[in-house]
Amino acid sequence: GDSVTQMEGPVTLSEEAFLTINCTYTATGYPSLFWYVQYPGEGLQLLLKATKADDKGSNKGFEATYRKETTSFHLEKGSVQVSDSAVYFCALSELAGANSKLTFGKGITLSVRP
Amino acid sequence: ETGVTQSPTHLIKTRGQQVTLRCSSQSGHNTVSWYQQALGQGPQFIFQYYREEENGRGNFPPRFSGLQFPNYSSELNVNALELDDSALYLCASSLPPGQGAFYGYTFGSGTRLTVV
Numbered sequence: 001g002d003s004v005t006q007m008e009g010p011v012t013l014s015e016e017a018f019l020t021i022n023c024t025y026t027a028t029g030y031p032s033l034f035w036y037v038q039y040p041g042e043g044l045q046l047l048l049k050a051t052k053a054d055d056k057g058s059n060k061g062f063e064a065t066y067r068k069e070t071t072s073f074h075l076e077k078g079s080v081q082v083s084d085s086a087v088y089f090c091a092l093s094e095l096a097g098a099n100s101k102l103t104f105g106k107g108i109t110l111s112v113r114p
Numbered sequence: 115e116t117g118v119t120q121s122p123t124h125l126i127k128t129r130g131q132q133v134t135l136r137c138s139s140q141s142g143h144n145t146v147s148w149y150q151q152a153l154g155q156g157p158q159f160i161f162q163y164y165r166e167e168e169n170g171r172g173n174f175p176p177r178f179s180g181l182q183f184p185n186y187s188s189e190l191n192v193n194a195l196e197l198d199d200s201a202l203y204l205c206a207s208s209l210p211p212g213q214g215a216f217y218g219y220t221f222g223s224g225t226r227l228t229v230v
Contacts, residue, residue: 004156031215032215032216034218036221042223042224043118043120043204043221043222043223043224044157044204044206044221045221046218046219046220049218051215051216089156089157091156093214093215094215099147099162099164099169099170099211100208100211100212100213100214100215101147101159101162101170101172102147102149102157102159102206102219103159104156104157104158105156106154106155106156107154107155107156
């Protein structure tokens with residue numbers, strides 16, 4: 001079945017540092033890939049997405065490129081801010097699936113210190 | 115446009131009791147999915163409703179059941195609550211199945227259920 005693997009956390013960075021959060025996936029078909037962010041006490045917010053190989057999703061300075069050859073969708077940001085502190089989830093959804101459910105990784109907590 | 119709203123925000127129940135959680139979908143969305151997020155884990159798919167019928171189910175026992183109404187809102191019912199049911203329950207709405215994978219899902223803020 002489908003699965004998503006995220007790097008182990010937590011991650012602590014200083015403000016303005018470069019961020020990379022690794023994500024790899026296993027899927028039977030051709031999934032869409034997503035990054036969701038969860039701020040303390042809140043639900044999930046869609047951060048960015050990519051629906052086919054080599055697509056780059058971007059939002060709020062975050063970027064991720066759909067790499068089919070390495071089955072990866074790593075999240076990057078050039079300069080993190082304290083307000084980026086949250087839990088980040090990588091997820092996939094099969095386009096051809098009957099219900100296109102989301103399969104999530106375990107998430108990683110990012111803390112950015114001033 | 116209105117987002118996804120869930121109620122209640124917090125709930126404490128006793129083991130063996132039954133609980134009903136509610137979700138109103140985002141305007142324009144007709145598909146609702148429910149997820150369980152245990153502490154420190156990623157959300158796990160419970161089931162999805164489309165056209166008032168269950169359209170796929172994850173690895174959850176039958177005591178987890180749901181409904182979808184003509185206005186696309188939805189309920190999640192859990193019978194015979196167990197301590198392990200303590201979690202954040204998230205509702206997500208989307209365009210019809212398949213399109214959700216392309217356009218994404220909108221999540222509510224969740225209901226925090228504690229079973230004691």
